[in-house]
Amino acid sequence: MSEKTEKEQKKKDAKKGELGGKAEKVINLCLRRGILFPTGEIYGSFAGFFDYGPVGVEMERNLEAAWWNHFVHSREDVVGIDGAIITHPTVWKASGHCDAFNDPLVECRKCKSRFRADQLIEDELKISVDGITLKQLDELIKEHKLVCPKCRSELSSSKVFNLMFKTHIGAVEDDSSLAFLRPETAQLIFVDFKTAQFVSRKQLPFGIAQIGKSFRNEIAPRNFVFRSREFSQMELEFFIHPTKVNNCPFLNKHVLETKINVCTAEMQAKGGMGEVVEMSVKELVEKNIVKTKWHAYWIVESLNWFHSLGIHPENLRIREHLKEELSHYSSETWDVEYNYPWGWKELEGIANRGDFDLKQHAKFSGKDLSYFDAEKGERVTPIVIEPSWGLERTLFTLLLDAFEEKVENGKAKLVLRLHPTIAPVRVGVFPLMKKDGLAEKAREVCESLKKEFACEYDEAGSIGKRYARMDEIGTPYCVTIDYDSLEKNTLTLRERDSAKQVVLPVKALKETLQKLFSGSISFSEAGKPVT
């Protein structure tokens, strides 16, 4: 299928629902199983804020832990922090967010509905307006006679709308008490750079990581958790000596040979947003497509992490930001994009923030935020590469990528082929029946596994129904205790992805599961196949 027809097909699919058929099904699953759902639903709609339910919170915690393990604990060159959501308000003056963190807003002159001017134009005219001015937006609205999508009345001219949520500290509500909910976690890292460096005694290059909530007062939150007003970020600021941005020890032969799906700015200029070519990391750095080696390294490392969580590599590409798209702090940004049912869109951003933030905070605070290079005996301001993830977007993408629907006997059957690291339940344990001591035996087995793996005991409904419930939340393995378990002390182990079953001794279960999760044996080696 050509790029163009593929796009058209996707648009058709998308008509089935706002985000396309598959995405709608995953959203339905999220709502039905209480993974993620709109907050305060009993009080009606409240757009842009979500709660995690019992299944979702375990996925969220697993994803956080997987990220922290990969990017902090398993590395000697990264430490963590956890900064406040409400911090000193001058932080946002220095960072540029007070001045530059805006969206263009238009209002309907009649019904007073508010819209993002750029989104409205993109939706109506199907063109990209990234980086154009308010005046140009107004001209487009006038030229194409765009009206309010709700009541078809005239629209106001575009105004600047700052996306930071405001609040007031203390009893008086005036300018002196004004504060903001952080729109990104990154600034806390910059503000704490000196302290974190001093107490951790890390030398350049090193990184500071953080997971936490951020808030953006989106004019039009939409696409489920993709553009919400409250969300979690997982961010890493990696600080590099300014003369050593190409001095990256991790770009070895093996890494350089890695092949990546790429969409450069040049390709976009020529052929549009949908283009993809495969390139090696070597090509990317040698042809100066990615301008610094450390930037290339963090791109590869990000992709590696996604692969380690089981995302299909063919659904990932990296795309260079066009000049007019770049944030005010960035000289170069590459997005890791996922091939969503509604097209390639950002999953993660990897920006070169240069020395912008540290210099701004040094200027506004009057404090020295430079780093002392003991070798050369001079103070330098590090260059920063920032890989930045939205937690909910990452989680939703993992669900989407793992989602599969089969029709069996005329019934839709859902399987979430989620990586065991993210799965909210790793082992389901069922008694075949509640009676004859099977329930007690199954509970005993469940208890024996609990310390090692997240387990869930389930005795309700037919075995088939219990498998189905586990399949759709991504439980990799299920154990069934039957009459043989009482007589021969064996059990049946079922693999989610193949739906195959093997029989093994109860006493071998824990070790077998450990081996399966570590990948040291395949499922067929786990026991005697059930035919």
Place this chain on the structure above:
Amino acid sequence: MSEKTEKEQKKKDAKKGELGGKAEKVINLCLRRGILFPTGEIYGSFAGFFDYGPVGVEMERNLEAAWWNHFVHSREDVVGIDGAIITHPTVWKASGHCDAFNDPLVECRKCKSRFRADQLIEDELKISVDGITLKQLDELIKEHKLVCPKCRSELSSSKVFNLMFKTHIGAVEDDSSLAFLRPETAQLIFVDFKTAQFVSRKQLPFGIAQIGKSFRNEIAPRNFVFRSREFSQMELEFFIHPTKVNNCPFLNKHVLETKINVCTAEMQAKGGMGEVVEMSVKELVEKNIVKTKWHAYWIVESLNWFHSLGIHPENLRIREHLKEELSHYSSETWDVEYNYPWGWKELEGIANRGDFDLKQHAKFSGKDLSYFDAEKGERVTPIVIEPSWGLERTLFTLLLDAFEEKVENGKAKLVLRLHPTIAPVRVGVFPLMKKDGLAEKAREVCESLKKEFACEYDEAGSIGKRYARMDEIGTPYCVTIDYDSLEKNTLTLRERDSAKQVVLPVKALKETLQKLFSGSISFSEAGKPVT
């Protein structure tokens, strides 16, 4: 020492600093090692908001994980959620927070400084004014001629000040867009009760747990992280059939025999806040001192958890709230109190919230939030017992309880006898020297442990200094690689608490550490003692 002289001694100690000598030292440690410190410090003071640094964030994550493991994962009757910080504003009308979540505020007529009237009176007059009216506060101020502590001018009369931070959703700032930052996580659980119950298929009694940030616009934040404006809560709402509040299967003979330090409302009326007597759980429930058995159970379970983290049991007591102290939603509250350098104060609250919250939300939303009792075929509104912790307060208390200062050769030496579960680093790994391949060997050992335990490699400064650095952040064990390691493949293992050392083979290290952490061997069994 009698209660009274003990109190006086503490007041004397407290004069050394706002919170007493030991607390000040722990705060200094927090600041010096970057555990917890004021946010945005480079921009000057911004009271009531804190950041965790590299060491602190690991303690925070460990504490969260320990809580979640104990109260969610290891139980079949508790599930988790993670709700939004900004939720539907009607939630706070229903919960009573819009009307009743207030502090009394007085203002200096001259310098315009603002104070909490009750705190000001308590500080100046050394009396407790819990639960008295605004009018009574004003009368006390008048009677005792209290003035502004800053400029000694006249104070205004007391006003009601609501502690919720306000913000506006969307582009217009009016009443229709007004929203609040949650002042407690609990309400998200009540609002999600039906969804969480439905998707988890739990039957009464069961609990819903949550960890997350809450915000309170304190008039006068103080005492380091004890009264801050942004903090994390760990809350559990346990839902019980209204006719079965005394039907608790966990109150077995062993639990009933447990002895607890108690301060009842009656004791407070007679002898003051400092009284403590030891009682068994049996006494507490049989004499109806704690009114319901499930309440008694959650008190014991909370204490058990603190004990499992190594808090000295003699520093804990439970204290009953006086009638006038009770929150608007509570019929009975017991605090777990810690014996701080400044006296017994709340560490955790355990409230009986009755059916207040579910009924309020049912009333305000018009939705049925009752539970269907299949056995009796009727709908009931559950009774709720709520154990609620502040994460930062718990962490600070753990640090305080674990803190010890010794003077060795005229130098102060700090040891944090932190439980290994909370310790930010579990194993420190040092080469005796950097040269002769010792550093490489030590790094190799560190790598081999990393997957299992949080490790830190350190080669800077003398071995003594490295031990000291590890001791003060609570690292339970340190490994030193010396010349014997190269020749005989042995290493030296040092225990933080005894400062004793043993020699063991490198290849036995991982298993030895596992045994030490699980408590299956003592340190003297870990190797050959170094004399």
